[in-house]
Amino acid sequence: MTDMTAAVPGYTPVARLLHWTVAVLVLLMLPLGIVIANEWGGPAQTFLYNLHKSIGATLIPLVIIRLLYRITHPAPPLPDDLHPLQAFAAHATHWALYVLILAQPIVGYIMTSAYPAPVPFFGLFNLPAIWPENRALSEQLAVVHLYIGIAIAVVAAMHIGAALFHHFVRKDRILMRMISG
Ligand code: HEM
Ligand code: HEM
Numbered sequence: 001m002t003d004m005t006a007a008v009p010g011y012t013p014v015a016r017l018l019h020w021t022v023a024v025l026v027l028l029m030l031p032l033g034i035v036i037a038n039e040w041g042g043p044a045q046t047f048l049y050n051l052h053k054s055i056g057a058t059l060i061p062l063v064i065i066r067l068l069y070r071i072t073h074p075a076p077p078l079p080d081d082l083h084p085l086q087a088f089a090a091h092a093t094h095w096a097l098y099v100l101i102l103a104q105p106i107v108g109y110i111m112t113s114a115y116p117a118p119v120p121f122f123g124l125f126n127l128p129a130i131w132p133e134n135r136a137l138s139e140q141l142a143v144v145h146l147y148i149g150i151a152i153a154v155v156a157a158m159h160i161g162a163a164l165f166h167h168f169v170r171k172d173r174i175l176m177r178m179i180s181g
Helices: 013-037 042-072 084-114 135-170 174-179
Strands: 119-121 125-127
Touching (some): 013 042, 013 135, 013 174, 042 084, 042 119, 084 119, 135 174
């Protein structure tokens, strides 16, 4: 292995903490959503429903904090020897993920409020409704919520595939700079 990319700087500890916290929560939310939507939860159905809503609602401020941090702390530059098309693909994928993971919990929250169903916060209290009762809108948003969920799964799979490609095929520091900085 050469050290041609050793000079590529890493992500800050805050950027890494935010990336992995949001990544774990979003990757948990996808199967959780599928389980509740198909009523596969059995006796845990209500618990899983509330967990999905609680984690989802938490993701709204978390993703906003992440975006504000990102806007004020630009990402470290990509290695110079990366093909411009690959650099473009990386940026497009990252910004698509940001838009999708911000839109998805907002759509989920509006859809639940409009149903109308409660949005419990980890069994402590209910969050306020953010939309007046509108069952038809809620049902349309459920379809939107499904499609955005599929889009997140597809783009995240490409993203994780790219990270593994960098690490195991290109053997550069792209994965490591998000792990150890
Ligand atoms: C990043 C955050 C979120 C992700 C990735 C996510 C993902 C998903 C997915 C994949 C489904 C299954 C869709 C289907 O099969 O029809 C789902 C269902 C659902 N989600 Fe979310 N969700 C998020 C946030 C939220 C939030 C914040 C709420 C409400 C406060 C919420 C409420 C629901 C409800 C009620 C369902 C069941 C819908 C149905 O039965 O048709 N989600 N979610
Ligand atoms: C096992 C799962 C994952 C791995 C291995 C991984 C790996 C990485 C790596 C290595 C980077 C840095 C790319 C660079 O240096 O240009 C990165 C950035 C990023 N990741 Fe992930 N990621 C994972 C999951 C996710 C998930 C689930 C999401 C979204 C929900 C996500 C969203 C992002 C975003 C938005 C960036 C861009 C950061 C920036 O603003 O520069 N990642 N990821």
